[in-house]
Every structure is written in C-alpha cells, then in structure tokens.
Amino acid sequence: MAGDLAARPPAPAGRLGGPWLLLAPAIVFLALVYAAPLGQVLVLSVTDPAVSLAHYRRVFTTPLYLTVLATTFRTSLVVTLACLALGYPLAYAMARRPGRLAVALLAVVGMSFWTSFLVRTYAWMVILGAKGPVAALAHALGLGRPPQLLFTTFSSTLGMTHILLPYMVMALYAVMKKIDPGHLRAAASLGARPLQGFRHVFLPLSLPGVVNGCLLVFTLCLGFYVTPALIGSPRDMMISQLIAQQVDELLAWGFASALSVVLLAATFAAIAVYTRVAGLDRLWG
Amino acid sequence: MGRIGRRAFIRTGAVAALATAVAGRRGAAPAESQTLNVNTWGGSWTAAEEAAYFKPFTEKTGIAIATVAPVSFAKLKAQVQTRNYEWDVSTINPTELRQAELEGLLEPIDWSIVNRAALGPNQVSSQGIGAVALATGLAYRKDKFPTGGPTSWSDFWDVKRFPGPRSLFNRSFTVMAFALLADGVAPSQLYPMNVDRALRKLSEIKPHIKVWWTQGNQSQQLIRDGEVDMISIWNARANELAEAAVPVEFVWKQAETYGSYWFVPKGTPRAQSAWRFIDFAVQPRPMAEFCTKLSYGPLNPKAFEFIPPAQARKMPTYPEHLKIGFFPDPAWLGPNMAMIKERFAQWLAT
Numbered sequence: 122m123a124g125d126l127a128a129r130p131p132a133p134a135g136r137l138g139g140p141w142l143l144l145a146p147a148i149v150f151l152a153l154v155y156a157a158p159l160g161q162v163l164v165l166s167v168t169d170p171a172v173s174l175a176h177y178r179r180v181f182t183t184p185l186y187l188t189v190l191a192t193t194f195r196t197s198l199v200v201t202l203a204c205l206a207l208g209y210p211l212a213y214a215m216a217r218r219p220g221r222l223a224v225a226l227l228a229v230v231g232m233s234f235w236t237s238f239l240v241r242t243y244a245w246m247v248i249l250g251a252k253g254p255v256a257a258l259a260h261a262l263g264l265g266r267p268p269q270l271l272f273t274t275f276s277s278t279l280g281m282t283h284i285l286l287p288y289m290v291m292a293l294y295a296v297m298k299k300i301d302p303g304h305l306r307a308a309a310s311l312g313a314r315p316l317q318g319f320r321h322v323f324l325p326l327s328l329p330g331v332v333n334g335c336l337l338v339f340t341l342c343l344g345f346y347v348t349p350a351l352i353g354s355p356r357d358m359m360i361s362q363l364i365a366q367q368v369d370e371l372l373a374w375g376f377a378s379a380l381s382v383v384l385l386a387a388t389f390a391a392i393a394v395y396t397r398v399a400g401l402d403r404l405w406g
Numbered sequence: 407m408g409r410i411g412r413r414a415f416i417r418t419g420a421v422a423a424l425a426t427a428v429a430g431r432r433g434a435a436p437a438e439s440q441t442l443n444v445n446t447w448g449g450s451w452t453a454a455e456e457a458a459y460f461k462p463f464t465e466k467t468g469i470a471i472a473t474v475a476p477v478s479f480a481k482l483k484a485q486v487q488t489r490n491y492e493w494d495v496s497t498i499n500p501t502e503l504r505q506a507e508l509e510g511l512l513e514p515i516d517w518s519i520v521n522r523a524a525l526g527p528n529q530v531s532s533q534g535i536g537a538v539a540l541a542t543g544l545a546y547r548k549d550k551f552p553t554g555g556p557t558s559w560s561d562f563w564d565v566k567r568f569p570g571p572r573s574l575f576n577r578s579f580t581v582m583a584f585a586l587l588a589d590g591v592a593p594s595q596l597y598p599m600n601v602d603r604a605l606r607k608l609s610e611i612k613p614h615i616k617v618w619w620t621q622g623n624q625s626q627q628l629i630r631d632g633e634v635d636m637i638s639i640w641n642a643r644a645n646e647l648a649e650a651a652v653p654v655e656f657v658w659k660q661a662e663t664y665g666s667y668w669f670v671p672k673g674t675p676r677a678q679s680a681w682r683f684i685d686f687a688v689q690p691r692p693m694a695e696f697c698t699k700l701s702y703g704p705l706n707p708k709a710f711e712f713i714p715p716a717q718a719r720k721m722p723t724y725p726e727h728l729k730i731g732f733f734p735d736p737a738w739l740g741p742n743m744a745m746i747k748e749r750f751a752q753w754l755a756t
Contacts (some may be wrong), residue, residue: 251631355755370743371744374483
C-alpha cells in the first residue's frame with residue numbers, strides 16, 4: 122500500500138506536465154515546420170490569386186486531374202502489393218535464418234536503400250533499354266527483339282517497387298525479428314506442421330509489420346514523380362508531376378496548393394479506411 | 407573555462423566581430439565590397455560563364471561573383487514575395503520571362519547602365535535582355551535511312567515513307583508547333599496557336615512515339631543506343647553525338663529557336679551591380695566567347711564577328727538557320743501557358 126503510493130508520481134503536475142514538457146520541443150518543431158506551412162497551403166488554395174473556390178472547381182471538373190489522381194492511387198496500390206509480395210519472404214529469411222545469410226541480405230537491402238534513387242532509376246533505363254542485358258539475353262536465346270520494356274507501365278512499376286522495397290523489408294524485419302522463436306517451437310511441440318505454425322502463429326504476429334510496411338510504402342509512393350517521369354509512359358503520370366509543373370513552370374501556387382490539398386485529403390481518407398479494415402490502432406496498441 | 411568566463415569571452419568576441427564588420431563597411435567603396443549572386447545551371451554551363459563573363463567582369467569592375475545553382479523559376483517568385491534574395495541575376499526562357507513580367511516579378515531594365523547601342527534588334531524584351539539560344543529540331547540516324555532521311559516535320563509524321571520508332575521532347579508548345587508545321591501551317595502563322603488542330607495532328611503520330619523525353623541526356627541515350635530512329639532534340643546535344651561519331655543528322659529546317667534572357671528580380675538591393683553585369687555579358691565579345699565553348703547561338707548578331715565561320719554554322723542563331731527555322735511567340739505563349747500545359751497533359755494522359 123505504502124509502496125504503491127510512493128511509486129505514484131507526484132500528481133497532477135508531474136503526471137500531466139512531465140510528458141507534455143518532454144513533447145514540447147517536438148510539438149513546437151512540428152508546428153513550425155509542418156503544421157504552419159500546411160496551413161499556409163490550405164489558405165493559398167482558396168486565396169491565391171483571389172478568394173474563391175475556383176481552384177477546387179477546376180480540379181473536380183477537368184478530367185485530367187481526377188484521371189491522374191486515380192492513376193496515382195492505382196499505381197501506389199500495385200507497387201505496395203508488389204513490395205509486400207517480394208519483401209515478405211525476404212524479411213522472413215532475414216529474421217528466421219540469422220547468420221551470414223541474414224547479414225548479407227541486410228547489407229544488400231541497406232545498400233539499395235542508400236543508393237540515390239536517381240541512380241537506381243537510370244540503372245533501370247540501361248537494364249531495360251534496347252541495348253541492355255535483357256534485350257541481349259532475349260537475342261542470345263533466339264527469342265528475337267523483346268517487346269518494349271522501357272517507358273511502359275511495367276518499367277515504372279518495377280522501378281518504384283525497387284526503390285520502395287527496402288522500406289517494406291525494414292518494416293517487416295523489425296517486427297519479425299522480435300517474434301520469439303519459442304512460439305514456433307511451442308506450436309511444433311503441440312503437433313503443428315511448419316506451414317500450420319507459420320499460418321497460425323508467425324503470420325498473425327508479423328501482421329503489424331505488414332500493416333506498417335504497406336502504409337509506409339503506399340504513402341511514399343503517392344508522392345513519387347521522378348521515376349515514372351523518367352522510365353514510365355506518359356499515361357502513368359502521377360499527381361505530383363502536375364503539382365510540380367504548377368509550382369515550377371506556371372507559378373500557379375494557388376492551384377498547386379488546391380491539388381496538394383486534394384491529394385492530402387484523399388490520402389487521409391484512404392488511411393482512414395485502411396485503419397478501419399486493418400485495425401491499425403489495435404495493432405499498434 | 408568557467409561559466410562567467412565563457413560568457414565574457416562570447417561577449418568580447420561579438421563586440422570584436424561587430425567592430426570588424428563596421429570597419430569593413432567604412433573601409434571599402436560600396437560597389438567593390440559587393441558580391442553579386444548569379445543564378446546558373448551548374449556544370450559546363452557555369453564553367454563557360456566563369457570564363458566568358460564572371461572572371462573578366464570581376465577584373466574590370468572589382469565586383470565579385472558568387473554562383474547559385476540550379477536555375478529555378480519558382481525561386482524567383484519566392485524571392486520577390488519574401489524579399490529575401492539568394493541571387494540577383496538569372497536567365498530565363500522567353501515565355502517564362504513574359505509570365506514573370508505579367509506577374510510583376512522583375513526589375514525594369516536600367517537604361518542608364520545598359521548600353522542599348524551595343525545590342526541586336528530582337529535582343530530586348532521589356533524587362534529582360536537576350537543572351538544565347540538553343541534550337542530544338544529534328545534529328546535522325548543516318549544508318550537507318552541510307553537513301554535519305556526525313557527533312558521536315560511532315561516527313562516525321564510520314565510513317566510510311568520513314569518507318570521506325572520515334573521520340574519527341576515532352577514540351578507542350580514545342581511539339582504543338584511541330585504538329586502544326588507538319589499539318590502545313592506556315593511558320594509565320596503558328597501564333598496564336600490553334601491548339602485543337604495541333605492536338606488532332608499529334609494524335610496521328612502518338613502511337614509511333616516510343617518515348618516522350620524530359621531530360622537532355624535521356625534524349626542522347628535514345629538516339630545513340632538506337633532506341634529510336636528519329637527524335638526532336640537540342641542542337642547542342644545532337645552536335646555532341648555527331649562529334650562522338652554517332653551517325654546522327656540534325657535538320658535545321660523548321661527547328662525551334664528558344665533563347666535565354668538575363669533579368670533582375672524585383673526589389674533586389676544589388677540591382678545596379680546586376681545591370682552592370684548584364685550590360686557586360688550581352689556585349690558581342692563575351693557572348694561570342696561563351697558560345698564558342700558550348701554550342702549555343704548568340705542572340706546579339708554582332709557576336710558572330712568574333713566566332714570562326716565553321717563554328718558559327720553549328721549555332722542556332724546563324725543567319726541561314728534562322729531563315730528556315732522559327733521563334734516561339736512569348737507574347738501569346740506567356741499568358742496562355744497554363745491552358746496549353748493542361749490541354750497537353752490531358753491529351754498525353756488519355
């Protein structure tokens with residue numbers, strides 16, 4: 122009893138003030154560099170050059186912007202699923218087979234992560250190009266001229282998947298590494314075959330990593346534009362390309378802001394739905 | 407060092423620094439103590455500027471030059487809005503110049519400093535002065551067309567006579583002008599542009615355009631590696647390839663010549679030095695020096711007096727090339743750019 126009281130922090134100032142005081146630097150920082158500019162973007166979207174909702178009307182009535190927004194979300198979804206399909210087995214191998222293999226894989230993923238994404242994009246240009254190794258291999262095998270690989274939806278999806286894969290692998294690996302191997306041994310001792318053990322024990326325990334990784338890759342992908350611009354077809358235009366054009370080439374910051382706000386709102390909506398479905402808070406809690 | 411000691415130390419240091427700053431300001435003449443910040447593209451462009459403009463200008467005036475890269479149109483607006491000037495002089499293309507003039511982002515030309523008599527007739531816009539120009543034109547691989555390649559935009563559109571994959575520069579108003587030329591519009595009748603007609607004509611060639619390139623080195627890679635057989639490309643890039651023994655022929659007929667213009671952002675405290683610099687850089691001799699280093703064409707025709715004829719013939723503003731090429735019209739393009747880009751992006755995305 123006395124011990125309980127002693128362990129309790131001096132209420133209420135300490136209980137409330139302590140965490141808030143610790144959070145204060147981060148909150149002030151975020152308010153200055155994140156919330157304030159975001160608010161400015163919101164204000165610009167309805168005031169530049171004049172106070173009106175005309176920019177939003179233009180976004181929703183010009184087919185271009187809705188088409189490109191839909192392409193952006195579809196591309197992000199495809200890239201996220203591709204990253205998950207490739208990243209899950211990779212992270213699994215790294216987490217479950219510690220030793221040289223894991224270290225080597227971790228190094229490969231890390232090196233790919235630290236290489237400039239521009240370099241990696243240009244590398245795909247060389248690999249998939251008409252004089253690249255893929256075309257040479259097809260020629261050597263007598264398959265003739267391969268179909269056009271570069272500047273297609275395929276090449277831009279491949280490029281973005283390659284660039285975002287490390288994020289997925291890191292998110293999955295961080296969670297999988299913490300799964301106690303004892304759980305799987307316990308499952309096996311109770312008669313579960315390896316596949317059953319994986320399905321009923323490992324997979325559910327790794328889901329927080331899946332949820333985090335997918336969310337991370339999906340939101341990062343929504344903002345991509347250099348890779349699809351360089352190795353994709355014009356049909357794969359992402360909304361960020363149009364926003365950049367409005368900012369850099371047309372100085373139409375009001376309209377650019379409106380496009381950004383629509384993208385942000387659509388992203389929040391997607392995350393809200395995702396949270397519902399995936400039970401994000403439950404997994405994080 | 408104790409707490410008090412450190413504080414005292416900092417205080418002394420600050421006073422000393424302040425004293426030096428004040429002394430420095432009193433000591434030197436204002437123009438000579440100034441550093442002019444020039445916005446530039448970096449790489450070989452900046453190196454050529456260094457030799458042709460910056461070094462001789464500093465030697466002549468004592469005004470030091472610092473460079474800031476890369477060139478950013480958006481930065482111009484941000485600078486003028488915040489009145490915080492990272493650079494005082496930059497170059498810009500003529501349509502952006504027109505857009506900036508319309509938005510009130512530029513200083514008027516200071517004719518008390520700039521010597522108008524030294525300039526060419528078409529070199530001056532209301533708030534910018536022409537520097538050098540680059541041409542975007544048709545180029546093809548000579549090995550793919552041994553009996554003679556395409557020599558006009560109608561030939562580029564003629565996929566029966568000249569089959570093979572093609573690439574175009576992903577710049578809306580440029581390819582629209584090419585489409586209108588292919589459709590029989592005379593170069594003098596291009597502007598105001600019939601956008602519907604241009605896009606209709608572009609739709610004919612769209613299935614044959616393998617790549618819409620966006621970066622200069624990308625355009626070179628496409629034609630060098632045989633990814634495409636013909637392309638719209640910058641003359642300087644085609645020239646580089648030809649010098650590297652790639653069988654590429656650049657067609658001057660119906661090439662679009664697009665310049666860069668010097669300007670000063672509105673409100674910069676170093677506007678006077680900036681105009682002094684521009685006055686220096688647009689003179690025939692420094693301009694000729696810059697253009698002989700890179701394959702750009704001088705917008706001051708008097709510069710050709712200082713350029714060897716063999717080299718002059720490779721430049722877009724060489725009089726013979728100008729006769730068969732065309733200039734985009736910034737007066738029409740500037741205010742219509744948002745519409746053109748939106749229509750083009752829509753056409754490209756669907």
